[in-house]
Amino acid sequence: MAGFISLMILIPLIGAIITFLTRTREQARAVAFLTSGISLVISLVLFMRFDSSSSQVQFQELYPWISSLGINLKFGLDGIGMPLVLLSTIVIPLTIIFAWGETKQANQFYGLILLELVGVLGVFTSLDFFVFYIFWEIVLIPMYFLISIWGGPRKDYAAIKFFIYTHVASLVMLLAIFSLFFNAWQLTGTPSFDMFTLLKNYQVIDSPLLKDAIFLALLFGFIVKMPAVPFHTWLPDAHVEAPTAGSVILAALLLKMGGYGLFRVILPLLPYSGSPGYLVTLMAIIGVVSILYGTFLALAQRDLKKMVAYSSISHMGYVTLGAAALIPLSVSGAMYQQFSHGLITCVLFMSCGVIQHGAGTRIIGDLGGIAKHMPKLAFLMLAGFLASLGLPGMSGFIAEFLILINSYFTLPTFVILALFGIVFTAGYHLWAMQRAVFGTYNEKLGHIHDIATYEMVSMAILVLLVIYFGLNPNPVLNMMTTNAKQLVEFVSLKGVIT
Amino acid sequence: MFGDYAALIVLLPVLAFVLTLFLGKKLYSGGALLPIAAIAGSFIISFGTFLEIYPDKTIQQSLSWFAGMNIGILIDPLAVVMLMMVSFVSLLIHIYAVGYMAHDPAKPRYFAETSLFTAAMLGVILSDNILQFFIAWELVGLCSYLLIGFWYHKPSAAAAAKKAFLVTRVGDVLFLAGIVLLYFNMSEVVSSRAFSLEPGSFILQFKSMFAAIPHIPPGQLTLITLLFFGGAVGKSGQFPLHGWLPDAMEGPTTVSALIHAATMVTAGVYLVARTFPMFVAAPNSLLVVAYIGGFTALFAATMGLVMNDIKRVLAYSTVSQLGYMMLGLGAAGMAIGAGAVGISMFHLISHAFFKALMFLCAGSVIHAVGTNDIREMGGLFGKMKITAITMIIAALALAGIGIPLVNFGIPFSIGTSGFFSKDAIIEGAFAYGEQTGDLIPYVFAILAALLTSIYIFRLWFMTFTGTPRSERHAHESPNVMTRPLIILAVFALFFGYTQSGFYGYVDKNFELMGVEMAVHEGEAVPPSIIIVFMPVIVGVLGFLISYYIYYQRKLDVSKFITSENPVYKLLINRYYEPKLASDIIGVKLTHNVVAQSGEFVDRKIIDGLIIDNIIGRTAFKLGEVMRRLQTGVVQNYAAVIILGIGLLVILLMLGGV
């Protein structure tokens, strides 16, 4: 399987270049769909061949790059990365299908979407911190354009806010990477940006203060991306202004990078940090506050899309909570939450997009009864909303259930607080449905069209996937659990948790 | 043979759901036949299974699922009687619906959803573990949401659906919290090696749970059972989460019948019955169950007295009857232990028959006159004989009319099914009172029985007797609707005679699972004759009161029914519960206060003040100010350079030179 990962990243990159050069939108979307489809096939092959009983890195590839700084192009997959790679390669082709009707500068549009795929795949597969950081940054640029060219009325503000906010976080993270690199260099005598080497050598740093500083800098880098309260304010703005495809990618993939960082980087460092006890509590607080804050803010929104944006904050809070609990299954539940939220949120944002497109507004109060003219949309949207509120039988439930029952072992108070939010989660979802979709039809909207076929296809596939992974989480969950066990075992050996 | 295919009991209706949803439009009557056939299949398998396992076998099948959880099937006496009842009643309701929904354009959706609803309920029943139970339980909630909001273009229906889901969701969260706590305790027990799981069994299976009871600290057990009961309160519409149930009448009447009789509300009672060994080990919880149940029975009956919507009266009646079942579990559980399950389940099933019958009759009436308001009905007896007769049978059953001949040495009593089932509960409550001196639950039960009798006969008299108060031309419903009524009426009349067999079968339930329950020591004292007759007496008394007021019209109640009368106001406004739940807690507190202030903090403080103003604007302002330093006059530049040299001197001096 050697070379498959780089192929998987390279093909969309080439596809993006070709897409930029195409003249018609038909060509552009065909190339985009084809290349992302090839990536999907490759990732499916990798997924099938993946040995989920092993926590080791599989399909590893290594190409030397900047040897004077010990930087290599090192790629590989394990149970943390593989599901997210699968998610990325599923979401992007479906997004392209969903956006099949894009007319404005179509070649650029599809090209940028492919570039996003390149970026996130790079992030999820790189095992070299330098390369990881490069992909981490590259992801920002296409998203900036997606928002600022195809966005809503305040797109400039939103795009630049998104860019600068998350860029600051990345730079802070970079500082921590510097320190890790320096430390490992001093210790081993050879420079290396190998992720595992850097993480391993973290433990020999003398100063607890420095350890905590590095830890917090990395944590900051990741939770801004997730995003967690109080560093979340870029998200609602970005989502409200972004085009639907942009929102979908932003919520389904970009936010997952933050969570990925938690598992890949934060948890292995945790036991050796200066004051692990406080840091765990800090993470738990961030998680629970995000859950509740996101929920209540979602309740206050008038714009459907903004509500969905806040719901993302709330759902990503579970990831932080599950990670902080440091129980094998809570950690793998948190990983599963990432995967599941990636699928569900696509449906939600696509629904918002279809409504915006069909009815011309997303303000909940200005809608009303649109199920009358958009029955198919109403059906798919309801499915998405139910999945989002954690209905059993859909993937979100599995994740949240695992997180809640397992986190109780170590973080009982926080779990109780999180449970408190569930009712309100259901509340804002259903309240929005009631006002926007059900009830008497608001005649001011005029005659509106139902969802287009290509939009319906991609949403339906997503809904089916959500249900499939709600009924049979094992293919993905098992590999996550294997790695989560290894992570937690590692943490517990240090006596952070008993 | 049937037992091997037990999974089909659930899967057939699920299949029917999928097929009807996507293909229903092209099929006869919106694809109604698919769910009917599927549910008939479920009923046949259930019945076959019952014959196979009777009297002392159980069926257990289990598959590993994810993360140490499993999916499985447990068919024991408790489950199999429920399976038969649910599939049977649901089948009848489906058949009835072919007529009732004949003119609705969205039939495929209706039949698909009811099919899924039935499947979910059947799934609840035959779960062998608490997680699967919860999942099916939630799906029941989902289907109720979909069906109550079936006519989603009606704002009130959409609101009622949401309320139903949210209020039960409160209970569900408590239930989930109970599962979290249970899982925690089970894991502690297992990891402390006080108790080990049998090979092939899973941590959240009922049998593992029951086996671990002695090892779980009593305080934790009480908490777990209370949380479970919280779930049951939500689902079964017990006080204080009862408000959604009367609102749920916004759905089609057949849906109400399904919810109230077969599928949804009984799930809560079933949950308590299912986990009864845990409740028995936590007597404080049982006490709570008894009190909440008893209070709900009375509380709901008071509101049933004044409602004018025919379905609403029935809804409150359901709430009240569910209170009885809870009372039976709680009070009788404390008095006689495991036997309480039989008592309560018996009432559950007999209630299912007569309540389904009542709703279907009500549906028939509504179908005929086109209104829900009993004040606009009247004199329908002559026009709708079958409906009227079956309805009076149901009313008699609800009021528990019968003659307890058995106390006079005759080997059997005469009475409707409700007579047998309800009396057992009331006697159970009395037995508890006698043992402990706490007669309050019993008083609740007796008063509720009186009120029950009053409101149900009020309903019957106002609907079927007197002069017609509307000008609609009512007529009897088609056969497809009346046949199920007749079948149900038969059950409402005669089901009670299975009482002793039923008790004997269901009481063995937990023994079959190998659970030893602390049964209360001591011989149950045979109740005095007055106690035995008391329920019948109040039932008849209630009938007479209604007869006096609503048939003979000797007493004009209209002078009490004014907005000045505080009692009436309280009752007709349903103790202000809707206002409290929706307006005050839902909108005012949660949305206006908490959420809006969060929004304010988010937009104005975190984002507006800190990000935009302090960080963003400052940079701009500073830029505007600082660019003015660049005057364009070259001598100034030179001056700045000289100053810069001065600055360097200062900096170096500070640097320690």
Add this chain to the structure above:
Amino acid sequence: MNYALLAPEILLTILALVVILLGLLVSDRSKNVLGYLSAAGLIASLVYIIGTKGEGSLFYNAIVVDPLSQIFKLIFIIVSLLAVIASISYFKDNRNQDEYYALLLLATVGMMVVASANDLIALFVGFELASMSTYVLAGFEKKNPASLEAGLKYFIIGSLSSALMLFGMSLVYGITGSTNIPAIVEYFRINPTAAITTLNVIALIFLVAGFAFKMALVPFHMWAPDTYEGSPTVVSALLAAGSKKMGFVAAFRVLVLALVAIRIDVQMAFAILAVITMTYGNIVAISQRSIKRMLAYSSIAQAGYISLAFVVTTQLSISGGILLALGHALMKGGAFIAVAVVGYMVLSDNKNARNTDDLENFAGLGKRAPITAFSLFIFFLALAGIPPSAGFIGKFVLFYSVTVEAVRQASTWLLLVVIIAILNSALSIYYYARVIRYMYVLPPTGEKIKEPAPYVIAIVLAVIGTIGIGLYPEPFIRWAMDAARVLGVS
């Protein structure tokens, strides 16, 4: 003496004279040939430098050739080359092209001499040669008041700085009795007490002021925005991307060596200078609407980053500074030339247009001049430090070196310096992104134009360099490390 080491300088000097002579011979219309000739000479020098990488010293150790000098010569030649290629279009119809190219070549030679200077005299001469040539180049459009004003301001401030520098040099000579840099360093090493005298500090300050003028550090920067804005755009490219680096190489040679010897604790002073410079540059850049002026302020900010190298003076930090200088030469040179294309575009719309570099003129550039716009986009991202680009690599090594020092010394304020640098880097995205938005988001205001080939070649070369260094920085990092090693820092 091995004059072959100085072959590029000699070649370019001769070429400059030849260009002037040829200018007398060829007709006004065919003076374009001179541009090609100059370009050819520069390319030859470039190839020679990359190819030989010789080491040695000449003229009684007044001139040395070592990795440090060579990498900076590389920078200067690249920038001159870009400027020359672009000038073929920019000055296409100018009658005085011969003088222009000759001056440009001489300026390049001057910078190269500075890069190699190992003696204060050579340093001063090289400095002045480069400065005086560029004074004229800045004011080259002699009918354009802005250009003249730019030249004048540049001249006055430049002369003042020369005077300061010369004064400082005279003091150093007075103290040490020598103008040879190694000899000076040696003197301080032998007499450590002599190092910490007031006179010495004053000498140091005057030297710093002289170099800081070229580097455009705040508060010695004030000429820079005016001059970059007013000069012909290709000259701005030369000034911002090339002659500015002259200050850095001189500072590396003199200051770092002297600092290592003197061991005066100037860390804090340089840190404050660096922080003020980058912050001032970025914040003022936000409020500019003239892109040339914005780029000028961005140059100031970049100078602030580069001068972080002086704060910690480790091998890594110096090599980071060199890498960023190299990257900046490409990015800023390319960016100015791209602005020149916009100027060409605006003038071809309307002959009498003024303020051709106004932000509004960039609207829809992505449609009107796709190559230019895309290149400018790359330059901006690189300037903002987004990977993979030369700008990122430079900043990466530089910030890394400072972080390491902060960790090693457990110094909070040093860490604070890095954090401020990082925040500045993020802030800079704001004004770059604004231009990017104009280019790609706003609708175009005119027809698509045909971008002149010389411009395109120059820009594409710069893009290739910018991205190429970002993708394969290995040889450059090694080179920069070698260069830093010359200075004797660890």
Add this chain to the structure above:
Amino acid sequence: MSLYTYLLIAAIMFTVGAYGIITQRSGIKILMCIELMLNSANLNLVAFSSFNNNSTGQVFALFSIAIAAAEAAIGFAILVALFRVRDTINLDNINILRW
């Protein structure tokens, strides 16, 4: 005369030159001030050379005098060109480039 006398004179010349650049308005005067500053440095160099018994300083001074001459030429050339376009060499008015 001691070395310090020369240095003092040079310092005074330097300061006067610097003061002149800041305060004068005429371009010519500013050029003169610059010359003054350069020459103060030359004076330093020559003085040090003499007192150090070392000819390098004088060589340096010669270089710098030559350079100063070229510099003056360029300065005047720019001022002439500017005068042609703007009709003034009052530097207070030469500020179209600012902010």
